[in-house]
Amino acid sequence: MSLYDTLRHFADSHALVFMLVLFVGLCAWPFRPGAGKRNHAAATLIFEGQDDGE
16 A cells, blocks of 8 residues: 555545644634633724724
8 A cells, every 4th residue: 555545545534634623623612611701802893993984
């Protein structure tokens, strides 16, 4: 078995599962308990220091 075949098998099986778990974890990260305060602060950061359009 060549190195290419070994790496191809790894990428088709283990790396695919790892990337799927990482993707799901990163998508779920903002919805974890206790993240609401930080999410709200990040969402309203752009409006800090504005004086109602003046």
